[in-house]
Amino acid sequence: MTARTCEPQSHAAERRTATRAALLEAVYASCPALSRAQARQIFEMALEEISDALVRGDSVKLRSFGLFSVRAKRERIGRNPRTGVEAPIKPRRVLTFKPSPVLSACVNGAPTRPDGE
The missing domain is CATH 4.10.520.10 (IHF-like DNA-binding proteins)
Structure with a gap:
């Protein structure tokens, strides 16, 4: 799912888990100007900020x-x-x-x- 489209998964046999690696690959694919290392750094920073906020109770x-x-x-x-x-x-x-x-x-x-x- 993206911000503009919704494509629901209707077949139970086709279910997959969105892994950290798959999400990172999606970030890299959607931003061709970034290297894999830059995409990984941005992705990890975003997850870290979310985690830190939750640990603080925010x-x-x-x-x-x-x-x-x-x-x-x-x-x-x-x-x-x-x-x-x-x-x-x-x-x-x-x-x-x-x-x-x-x-x-x-x-x-x-x-x-x-x-x-």
């Missing part, structure tokens, strides 16, 4: 993609579903992602508007 909003945020979860008592034994679950921070309406529409096969939104 939200990361990517327009037409979604919102990454960190939530604090309190300590609670959980239960093993198989045995029923109670066990404490420690307080922790969890990463959440909320897709934008544009991304949700693309995933569900809706056509995009001409301006990419």
Whole structure:
């Protein structure tokens, strides 16, 4: 999916995982003026900035993609579903992602508007 087109994957047999290497290759292919090393450096810097913001507890909003945020979860008592034994679950921070309406529409096969939104 790009900002201007949505091409939903309809065949389960054709599913693939977008790997770090595949994403880096897409960056390199879309910017012919960059060397592979420059494309890798830009890609790694972007991921590092996103990671650093999340570690600080900041939200990361990517327009037409979604919102990454960190939530604090309190300590609670959980239960093993198989045995029923109670066990404490420690307080922790969890990463959440909320897709934008544009991304949700693309995933569900809706056509995009001409301006990419």
